[in-house]
Amino acid sequence: MNAATRIFSVYVSDFAIELRDDGNQYSGDGRLVCRQRNYDSLFKFAKSMALNYAIPLRDYTRSEAQYQY
Numbered sequence: 571m572n573a574a575t576r577i578f579s580v581y582v583s584d585f586a587i588e589l590r591d592d593g594n595q596y597s598g599d600g601r602l603v604c605r606q607r608n609y610d611s612l613f614k615f616a617k618s619m620a621l622n623y624a625i626p627l628r629d630y631t632r633s634e635a636q637y638q639y
Contacts, residue, residue: 578631579605580616587620589613591631 581588581600588600589612603619606612609631620627 575607576609577605577607578609578612580612580619582619582623586626586628587616587623589616589627589629589631 577592579590579592579596580603581590581596581598582603583598583600588598590596592605604612604615613629616627616629
């Protein structure tokens with residue numbers, strides 16, 4: 571999947587806001603909140619949600635490593 575066709579998603583779980591690359595299978599129990607192609611806009615949206623919910627933001631889009639903000 572090239573960068574032009576990649577879609578990213580934001581999920582809300584009990585413990586975090588999760589930012590995911592839709593190329594990977596999601597196996598958690600989170601609720602899908604938003605999906606779009608523009609990573610930067612989606613990241614800002616997810617970060618804002620994490621602050622409003624007072625829970626961590628976990629970014630699983632960059633590599634196999636888990637990022638937490």
